[in-house]
Amino acid sequence: MIYQLGNLARMLRVQWQPASDLRELQNRKLRSLIHHAYRQVPFYRRLFDSRGLKPEDIRRVGDLSRLPTISKEQIQAAPAEEVMAFGLDRSKCVEVRTSGSTGLPLTLRYRREDDSRLNVSWLRPLFAHGVRPWYRKLEISGPHNLPSGKKWYQHLGIWRREGISIFSSPGEWVKAWRRYRPEILYGYSGSLKLLARHVLDAGLDDIRPRFVFGVSDLADEECRELIQSAFSRTIIDLYGAAEAGCIAWECPRCQGYHINADTVIVEFLRDGRPVPPGSPGRVVVTNLHSYAMPIIRYELGDIGIPGGEKRSCGWGLPLMKVIEGRGDAFIVLPSGRLLSPMFFFGTMKKIKGINQWKVFQSEVDCLKILIVPAKNFSSETIDHLRKRVEENSGEKMGIEVELVENIPGDSSGKVRAVVSQLESPF
Known part of the structure; x- marks a missing residue:
């Protein structure tokens, strides 16, 4: 001491x-x-x-x-x-x-x-x-x-x-x-x-x-x-x-x-x-x-x-x-531009009906987004989500949405909202 x-x-x-x-x-x-x-x-x-x-x-x-x-x-x-x-x-x-x-x-x-x-x-x-x-x-x-x-x-x-x-x-x-x-x-x-x-x-x-x-x-x-x-x-x-x-x-x-x-x-x-x-x-x-x-x-x-x-x-x-x-939390757009994970935090907060979410990228032109629905979730939520991501990013991508009951943390207990499996651009 x-x-x-x-x-x-x-x-x-x-x-x-x-x-x-x-x-x-x-x-x-x-x-x-x-x-x-x-x-x-x-x-x-x-x-x-x-x-x-x-x-x-x-x-x-x-x-x-x-x-x-x-x-x-x-x-x-x-x-x-x-x-x-x-x-x-x-x-x-x-x-x-x-x-x-x-x-x-x-x-x-x-x-x-x-x-x-x-x-x-x-x-x-x-x-x-x-x-x-x-x-x-x-x-x-x-x-x-x-x-x-x-x-x-x-x-x-x-x-x-x-x-x-x-x-x-x-x-x-x-x-x-x-x-x-x-x-x-x-x-x-x-x-x-x-x-x-x-x-x-x-x-x-x-x-x-x-x-x-x-x-x-x-x-x-x-x-x-x-x-x-x-x-x-x-x-x-x-x-x-x-x-x-x-x-x-x-x-x-x-x-x-x-x-x-x-x-x-x-x-x-x-x-x-x-x-x-x-x-x-x-x-x-x-x-x-x-x-x-x-x-x-x-x-x-x-x-x-x-x-x-x-x-x-x-x-x-x-x-x-x-x-x-992390370097593997940056999304690569089809044009080669990068999206910081901060992009999704700003985008998702303005969409009603989402309690929790997680974004995955395994291909350059496609995203998979897990959603834990909130009480005010509706079919329009998914349409709004796809529209907001495309409008804010300025590029078209395939967006697959999957509804889940919860999104667990990884093996270390951390909850990572954005994960890309592509090679880090940095």
Whole structure:
């Protein structure tokens, strides 16, 4: 706890530094990680040698482009001893698993001091929004994220939390809330959306958190509106991953997400090159606190937008815009144009008779849309849906509609509204 308090104090102090100082801090941490990875990790030594590079060639963030990006599949295909640092006692490492939303969960290993630093990165946005250490938190999350017991400081009333699985029902989430009465509602955004819909449908008026924080899933416009209506609170979106900790978070004052630049480097790429501010690109991260199992230029599979706006809050942390979804959530039109998943959130909200929906694409000129009908559903709903999609996209496509009773999450529990099986255009 003392070590974590020190990390927290440094993190809260660093965020006020000028952007130039933060860039130099990133460069120093990057040089240290690169030298370590080359000396101690066979996977990265081979990667460097295959490009004719030495650690001295990577001195600042801009030099990272000389290295190729790496994927989850490459890490998984390599033996553990190839991707972990020499001489590391695995029994003293902390194991963290990714959610497995892509069907390929990855086991990561961190030194305890690095794990502590990344855990603290999730506290920065809480403090920024006014959360106090004595506030209680109910967390709706994957079973692998749920607390297995209480830490000693939680017995003193600090950072207390209770957890419940995303695979439980909304009714069970309500019971957990009433039993615990926390100030903070925290969880997968898709699950919070389901809870909000349940609260509204059931006419419940006693679920009133002080704060609502969403993670893991895309916080689309419909999700935000439902949560505002159900809880009278605005959802605060946090963007993170097991591979990098808390990456970015919505600023209470700026129009965008602050990147935790002191713990992670974030690149936005298309066709291997950085995209300009305001343009979507693949999110590639370098975890500056990943010494046991280095994460350098790692493809997360998400699509994000770098921000170029000036910061009005006083923090030096750089800004990015909204995460638009995963690369396989973009629909390819017959003309080759791309539709962001945000297109469907805006289109579907204006069609009456739809309670829940999901879009699949397996062919370039055809969509399949699953619909859970609402009470006011009629045969005109489907006609209206087809017309709105064609008018808003400006192109004709085959649209198959299937009515279903419910739309379950994937194997990780996440509820993905748009999925394309075509090759990612990014």
